[in-house]
Amino acid sequence: MTSTPDFLWGLPEVQKLNLSRNQLVVIPPSLGKLDRLVVLNLGGNCLKSLPKEIGLLRNLRVLFINMNCLTEVPAELSLCRKLEVLSLSHNRISQLPLSFTDLTSLRKLNLSNNSFVQIPLCIFALRSLDFLHLGSNRLENLAESIQYLVNLQIFIAENNNIRSLPRSLCYITTLELLNVDYNAIQTLPDDLYLLHRLRRIAWNPMDKGLHIAHNPLTRPLPEVVEGGLDVLFNYLREKKQHN
Template sequence: MASPGSMSLDGLSSCSSSDSEFHGENAEDLSFSELDAIPEFLMPCAHQLKSLQLDHNSITVLPRSIAMFKNLITLDLSNNQMSHLSSELCSLSFLRTLSAKNNLLDTESIPKDFGSLQALEILNFSGNGFIDVPIQITELSRLRSLYMGQNCLKSLPSEVKHLTRLQNLYLGGNQLSGIPAEVGQLQNLACLVLCDNQLQSLPPTLVSLRRLQSLSLHNNCLSTLPPEIVSLNLVELSLRNNPLIMKFVQEMVHNPPSLLELSGRTIKSEKVKYSHHDLPGNLLHYLESAHRCVNPKCKGVYFSARVEHVKFVDFCGKYRIPLMQYLCSPQCTAAHPSVQASESDTDDDDSASQKIRKVLLG
């Protein structure tokens, strides 16, 4: 059996970092211990430890002595007052999980050689003061999960495309107004959390995320979605509190049609013949401005007195998304159309369906 110091990186993928691996002499839990440094009593056995929990203390700077814990696989530094990570952290060549959430870290806190932690698979920097994603993080080729929620991120670097093994990307609670198209190159991504940001649009390259199952977009500024998103085989999609949803749930008021509109509707629906000899130009122009009711079972029209209606359409066979459509009457439904279609009108059904599809996808 190889000693801990001779373990190769190639063997890491077959190792489990479950809680059962760390117990007794190879794990130390010093959370909630009112520490401001790593205690000296740990140093004699530092090389034996694989798991070290220092969360919920008052450690402001990760000391250089962390280098003595050379066989660590899991390190938890969460909920301290840490503002700096020493470069000695980068000597932990077997480290697979690093949690430093809820501290005072920013881009300048990260060692220049942080990208040398090539065994790192899980990194949690949520709840800190990052304005941008340190470029060193994009050099972590084995990273599977990256958590940077509740920071102050304004952008995501295009170099994120290098994290080809990434499965979970959590960026909720930041100040992102967009994400780069390169996110679409993260072929293994299964969960993408972008909620509670300032997103105004999404790149169409998201269609390339064929393994994506969960997409969280709630509490943003999205008024449209890229048409390509319908091809994703999502299990979870969260869109609440975006303009494209909020406008569907606002109170919708129907203005009754005027006598002019009622007359125009009758002329168009009953196919009354008329010409420029019969009507003045302004009425001819008005009649030509009629819009077809999108209900495929209804052959009615409207001019200005339309009814905003929300229809929830099946999406990916797993959930429904709202579709705004305009009907000629509040009572107009597929079961009870305002103007019944005749057999000669059935050829027009396809055009109405295409119109609904265009509103949904375009």
């Protein structure tokens, strides 16, 4: 189907709604009537926009809009203050509304496979985030403000154009998985050893640890990385002491 059946909008008691993979081209403003929705899945459709009435879903906690054709997200989405999980991956988005700073309950945010050239400023205000996926965008750097994400446990920025990691990243000591595979990183910050929850140099995408493969690391870093995380951290610690 390419449009939603009208009877749907007359079911205000609905708490979970899965409309994924239906070739939907538009979601009508009537969506706002389903104000008890907790989980909404719109993934895998052909949506180019979302109705501003999505902001009426004040009980929404989980929202999937991945694999669509969105170029922007309505500012009204920030009225969904209970939102905890949001996936916007595989769209054409290059920026987010500043009002997203209001999504203070957000814990998991997937922005992978979009057109971001830099991390949207609003993200640095989302202090509850424990998962952030920015892989397969066009990022060239990570802002120093990344350190404000004090609860971040999983940070994925693989397959970008990142040239260096900011020292401030090393202060997010909650990190258990840091994936910067397939970038343009040549050096690593001396303070990287502060990330004591990274347990290993990881090669499997599912494993926790530090993912640093497929970067043009300058010597002797490639050989040091081959020795494992303890060897790398000791090298960086000693390097800092000598500087």
